[in-house]
Each structure stands twice: as C-alpha cells, then as structure tokens.
Amino acid sequence: xxxxxxxxxxxxxxxxxxxxxxxxxxxxxxxxxxxxxxxxxxxxxxxxxxxxxxxxxxxxxxxxxxxxxxxxxxxxx
Numbered sequence: 001x002x003x004x005x006x007x008x009x010x011x012x013x014x015x016x017x018x019x020x021x022x023x024x025x026x027x028x029x030x031x032x033x034x035x036x037x038x039x040x041x042x043x044x045x046x047x048x049x050x051x052x053x054x055x056x057x058x059x060x061x062x063x064x065x066x067x068x069x070x071x072x073x074x075x076x077x
Contacts, residue, residue: 002028006055007041008070009062010034017059031055033062047073 005021007014010032018041022030031042031053044053047070060070 002026003056004029004031004053005057005059006031006033006050006053007059007061008033009060009066010036010039011061014059014061017061021057021059027057050074051077 003026005018005027007018007021007030010018014032014034018030018032021027022041029042031044032039033044033047033050035045036043044050050058050073058074060067062070
C-alpha cells in the first residue's frame, strides 16, 4: 500500500518529519503546508488546500499555539 503524507509546518521538526516520511518506501508523496517558498516538497499554503490533497497521514509540526485550530479544521473536514 502506498501512502501520501502531509507535514503542517516546516521548521526543524517539520523538515525532519518530512525527510523521514520521504525515505519510507510506503510513502509515495510528501507535501508541506507552509508559507515558505522553494521547499524540496510540494507545498500548499492554506488549510483549505488539505482537502484537495486528501493525505493518508498528517503530522502537525507547526507552532504549538496553532495546533488546536489546525486539529479543529482537520476534524471538521
């Protein structure tokens, strides 16, 4: 089974998670939700774009103060 993954946030922890996921044979695509540009992965810039990706696996690695808002969005969608 091949999976798609999304990492929300691309600081040091998000980058590490993305690299680990990218190295896994079962993960065929890693995307990042970030406002940064020129990242080595497909990048989206808003929570609303997550529904288009429909990832199998999500890592929330953003600022802690944003976790609740992001989890609430994921639960609703």
